[in-house]
Structure formats: structure tokens, C-alpha cells
Amino acid sequence: MSSIEAVYEAVLKGNYKEIQDIVKSAINNNISLEDIINKGLSAAMVEVGDKFATGELYMPDMLLSAKAMKTAMEVIKPLLKGSEHISEKGTIVIGTVKGDLHDIGKNLVITMAEGQGFKVIDLGIDVDYQKFVDAIRQYKPDIVAFSGLLTTTLANIPNHIKAIEEAGLRRGIVLAVGGAPVTRHFADMYGIELYAPDASSAAKEFVAAVSAKKA
Numbered sequence: 001m002s003s004i005e006a007v008y009e010a011v012l013k014g015n016y017k018e019i020q021d022i023v024k025s026a027i028n029n030n031i032s033l034e035d036i037i038n039k040g041l042s043a044a045m046v047e048v049g050d051k052f053a054t055g056e057l058y059m060p061d062m063l064l065s066a067k068a069m070k071t072a073m074e075v076i077k078p079l080l081k082g083s084e085h086i087s088e089k090g091t092i093v094i095g096t097v098k099g100d101l102h103d104i105g106k107n108l109v110i111t112m113a114e115g116q117g118f119k120v121i122d123l124g125i126d127v128d129y130q131k132f133v134d135a136i137r138q139y140k141p142d143i144v145a146f147s148g149l150l151t152t153t154l155a156n157i158p159n160h161i162k163a164i165e166e167a168g169l170r171r172g173i174v175l176a177v178g179g180a181p182v183t184r185h186f187a188d189m190y191g192i193e194l195y196a197p198d199a200s201s202a203a204k205e206f207v208a209a210v211s212a213k214k215a
């Protein structure tokens with residue numbers, strides 16, 4: 001089994017006890033952190049979700065896989081932070097939309113954005129409309145980012161945007177959205193400027209958006 005396959009299997013089986021050693025050995029075999037995250041950890045989570053949807057895996061399995069992914073990220077996170085030249089790029093306020101408790105993808109986006117030198121204010125999960133508004137007032141971010149994994153609660157996005165508009169805070173900020181079911185088309189429907197399918201491209205898009213804003 002290749003190193004990547006071993007990482008993939010560990011997430012699929014929820015093997016949180018051994019995953020750190022498996023990830024370390026992949027790193028020692030010169031597998032890039034990006035491949036470990038995208039082809040190993042994240043790809044396995046997609047299969048976990050598919051198996052949950054077809055009834056092959058149950059809620060406790062999904063929780064164990066989530067725990068394995070989070071445990072693996074404890075090894076990867078410090079390495080990612082060291083891998084980029086840090087200079088203060090701007091401020092991002094991010095949170096998972098109201099009603100949604102998923103945070104693994106959001107946390108990965110935060111890690112990558114911090115690696116690019118952004119100051120990131122994490123509002124957590126199931127974030128109320130007003131909490132975003134208060135955070136925008138307090139931190140004056142360049143980017144306000146929504147993460148959403150459930151199609152049902154992504155329907156709350158227009159309410160999030162309405163609250164920001166009604167507070168008179170929409171101008172001057174770049175809105176961003178992402179999460180497995182989110183598409184560019186979805187972002188366009190609500191006039192959201194930035195969408196990215198994964199954490200590495202999200203970080204690149206954040207850098208581009210802030211440069212465009214300053215130009």
C-alpha cells in the first residue's frame with residue numbers, strides 16, 4: 001500500500017489512534033502536504049460521506065473518521081504554517097453558516113489562510129446572522145467567509161447577506177463561500193465574489209482578492 005493509500009484507509013476506517021504515525025511516515029516518504037490533505041484525508045472523507053448516504057456507514061463511523069482527520073491535521077498544521085513566507089496580508093472573518101455543525105473544511109481553510117499570512121477570526125459553527133455583523137464591526141475584515149456543508153442550511157446564506165447589508169457593512173468587504181455542495185453558480189446567485197473548491201485554492205483566491213482590493 002502506498003503512503004497516500006494508507007492515509008486514505010486510516011480516515012475511512014476512523015483509525016485515529018494510528019493516523020499520526022501514518023501521516024508522519026507519508027511525510028518521511030516525501031509525499032507533499034497538499035497531496036496528503038487532498039488525495040488522502042479529504043478524498044477519504046468524500047467516500048465516508050458517500051457510504052453514509054448509501055447506508056454502508058453510520059453516524060458513529062462518520063464521527064470516528066472526522067476524529068481521524070482532525071488528529072491527522074494536528075501533525076500537518078504546524079508544518080503548513082512554517083511553509084509560507086509570513087507577512088500580514090489582511091483579515092478574514094469566517095464561520096460555518098447558521099444551523100450547520102461541520103467544521104473540518106472550515107478549519108482547513110483557516111490553516112491555509114493563516115499559512116498565507118492572513119489574520120483569521122474564527123466564529124465557529126452554527127453562527128448566528130448577528131454574530132457575523134458584530135464581528136465585521138469589530139474586526140473590519142477584508143474578507144467575510146461562509147462555510148456550509150448542508151444543502152438545507154446553505155439556504156440561510158441570503159439571510160446572512162441581508163443582515164450584513166441591513167447593517168450597512170456590505171461595501172468594502174469581499175464575500176466568500178465554500179463547502180462540498182457549493183458551486184461557483186451558487187455563489188453567483190447571491191452575488192458572492194469569491195468561491196473556491198478546496199482550502200489551497202481558497203487561500204490563493206484570498207490573496208488575489210486582497211491584492212485586487214488594494215490596487
Ligand code: B12
Pocket residue numbers: 042045046047048049050052053059062063066099100101102103104105106108109145146147148149150151152176177178179180181194195196197198199200202
Ligand atoms: C464528517 C461529516 C460529519 C461530522 C462533522 C464533524 C465536524 N466536526 O465537522 C458529523 C458526524 C458531526 C456530521 C453530522 C451531520 N452530517 Co455530515 N458529513 C460529514 C462528511 C462525511 C465529511 C465532511 C468533511 O469534513 N469533509 C472534509 C473537508 C476537508 O471537506 P469540506 O468540508 O468539503 O471542505 C473543503 C471544501 O469544501 C472547501 N471549503 C470548506 N469551507 C469553505 C469555506 C470557504 C469560504 C471556501 C472558499 C472553501 C471552503 O475547502 C475545504 C478543504 O479543502 C460529509 C460528506 C461529504 N462528502 O462532504 C457528510 C455530509 C456533509 N453530512 C451530511 C449529513 C446529512 C449530516 C447530518 C444531518 C447527519 C444526521 N442525520 O444527523 C449531521 C448534520 C448536523 C448539523 N446540523 O450540521 C450530508 C449532507 C447532505 C446534504 N446534501 O445536505 C453529507 C454530504 C453526507 C451524505 N452524503 O449524506 N457530518
